[in-house]
Amino acid sequence: xxxxxxxxxxxxxxxxxxxxxxxxxxxxxxxxxxxxxxxxxxxxxxxxxxxxxxxxxxxxxxxxxxxxxxxxxxxxxxxxxxxxxxxxxxxxxxxxxxxxxxxxxxxxxxxx
Amino acid sequence: xxxxxxxxxxxxxxxxxxxxxxxxxxxxxxxxxxxxxxxxxxxxxxxxxxxxxxxxxxxxxxxxxxxxxxxxxxxxxxxxxxxxxxxxxxxxxxxxxxxxxxxxxxxxxxxxx
Numbered sequence: 001x002x003x004x005x006x007x008x009x010x011x012x013x014x015x016x017x018x019x020x021x022x023x024x025x026x027x028x029x030x031x032x033x034x035x036x037x038x039x040x041x042x043x044x045x046x047x048x049x050x051x052x053x054x055x056x057x058x059x060x061x062x063x064x065x066x067x068x069x070x071x072x073x074x075x076x077x078x079x080x081x082x083x084x085x086x087x088x089x090x091x092x093x094x095x096x097x098x099x100x101x102x103x104x105x106x107x108x109x110x111x112x
Numbered sequence: 113x114x115x116x117x118x119x120x121x122x123x124x125x126x127x128x129x130x131x132x133x134x135x136x137x138x139x140x141x142x143x144x145x146x147x148x149x150x151x152x153x154x155x156x157x158x159x160x161x162x163x164x165x166x167x168x169x170x171x172x173x174x175x176x177x178x179x180x181x182x183x184x185x186x187x188x189x190x191x192x193x194x195x196x197x198x199x200x201x202x203x204x205x206x207x208x209x210x211x212x213x214x215x216x217x218x219x220x221x222x223x224x225x
Binding site for chain 1: 155210
């Protein structure tokens with residue numbers, strides 16, 4: 001039982017490049033979330049998927065797209081990376097019975 | 113939508129003293145209030161949570177209190193230890209839904225040996 005996994009752990013991009021951050025959970029959770037965390041700031045929600053087949057914007061969705069591929073996987077895509085997207089990205093999933101939100105280990109992204 | 117405010121943003125205490133972090137929320141429909149601890153370079157991890165039908169919950173040195181009328185909840189850490197040093201986040205959410213969590217901006221706690 002790996003919990004929530006994310007790939008890659010680290011990534012450096014040049015401005016304008018694209019990439020997809022992958023997230024998977026093996027806890028059979030219905031809901032999944034993408035956050036970004038900047039130095040000295042809290043967790044800001046980018047997008048979330050309350051259940052398979054649905055996605056909704058969070059607080060800071062501009063510049064990002066998501067895909068809920070199946071119940072296990074929720075990916076985050078940056079189509080044209082900008083330096084302002086330099087951040088640590090966390091994926092999370094939620095157990096609706098216990099209500100706990102479990103976080104992945106994070107992806108540290110730098111855009112030059 | 114929901115708005116969660118958290119205070120203080122930084123807190124330093126001597127080892128063995130108590131630490132209290134306070135949060136307020138705005139949406140009376142929120143009924144689940146977790147607290148997360150994030151150590152440097154690590155992921156946030158749940159340390160305690162409380163539901164709106166309970167006023168207080170305790171787990172060893174950690175306790176959370178909730179005042180629904182005033183819409184505020186607090187984290188209490190007693191007998192602090194250096195390993196309690198971390199950033200703590202409060203959050204508000206609706207139970208049994210996939211809806212988003214609303215996080216506070218975090219409190220950086222330093223326990224001085």
